[in-house]
Amino acid sequence: MIENPSNPCLKDLLNEKPIVISQLLLMYYAEVDMDEIELAVVMQLIRFRDCLGQTYPTIDELKTVMTLGSDQIRSILARLIEKGLVAVVHSPVESNHGKSSYVLEPLWDRLLTAWQKSKTKKLGIPSQSDSLKKVYGTFEKEFGRYLSPIESSKIVQWCSTDGFSSEIILEALERSVLQGVLSFKYIDSILKTWETQNLKTIEEINNYEKKYKERRKNNKNSNPKQNQKLQDKYSEIYVT
Known part of the structure; x- marks a missing residue:
């Protein structure tokens, strides 16, 4: 291991910007x-x-x-x-x-399809590549540009590793658009909040928000300072 390299050229080399290569490319290039x-x-x-x-x-x-x-x-x-x-x-x-x-977006589309086919084949369930393409296309439409490999991989992670449905992911995207904070980090925070509350469908989210608004209304005069803190905490995630 090199510590505190004195060679300026070596320092420049170590500070070079790394290249991010999506696992989808390395795993499924032969499939496409x-x-x-x-x-x-x-x-x-x-x-x-x-x-x-x-x-x-x-x-x-x-x-x-x-x-x-x-x-x-x-x-x-x-x-x-x-x-x-x-x-x-x-x-x-x-x-x-x-x-x-x-x-390279056509390549990412093909890789996503290959990944989806592989997953559905292992699980023995019907292909959902159309729903994944819908998520991918909706994100590109809202962002007004092609998605980067990192962003594409994030969508795959939400679907496969985290287990979010396409409807939930698109709902989180819609919330971020309404709040004017269009970023993957913000969308991820919305999804993680719903996951923490064990909300898995849009109906459950709407019911939870309805109860949240009712609690906030009932507690409005009980503890104004605490109520304001709760309001500030959730106002960016739940549409009021």
Whole structure:
């Protein structure tokens, strides 16, 4: 283990921004008809985007960090686009020349579907990929952009690890929109609050809120200071 490195270059290396690679990509790339070479190219696209801010690296730039030749890289990119895993988006800019970007969202959609099929197959239940796609699409619509790999993984975590239904997740998203606090951290806090109260359906949430409002109304004059504290605590989560 290196402690307090004195070499400036080594310090810069240790301070380099890490690359976040979704487990979905590593676990299910073969399920979406990708081979290891295509996976390596996709991972380089992620590195250029997340670490260097380049959404459309040139063939030469990709070549400098890979053992593949220019023709091979060009062929692999064309293959990924043909398979519908990577898309190229052209956005207008002030220079009138436009800006191109490699977009990986089609790949994330396919990976989510592969993950869902794997889960439902193990559990022996009907596929719910449509509901997962609905959650994913609704989030992108509300956020007004494509979701990052980290955000996509968070949705998968809510569904698989935490066991939240798509209806509950979308309800939490709606609450965050109404409160004007559109962030995954805030949505996660809403879901965890409902989980703590053992609220698993929208009906249970509505009933709990109704009782909460009644208690707050009844206690309004009993202890104003304490009542205000409770109101401040829950006002950001429960729509009043």
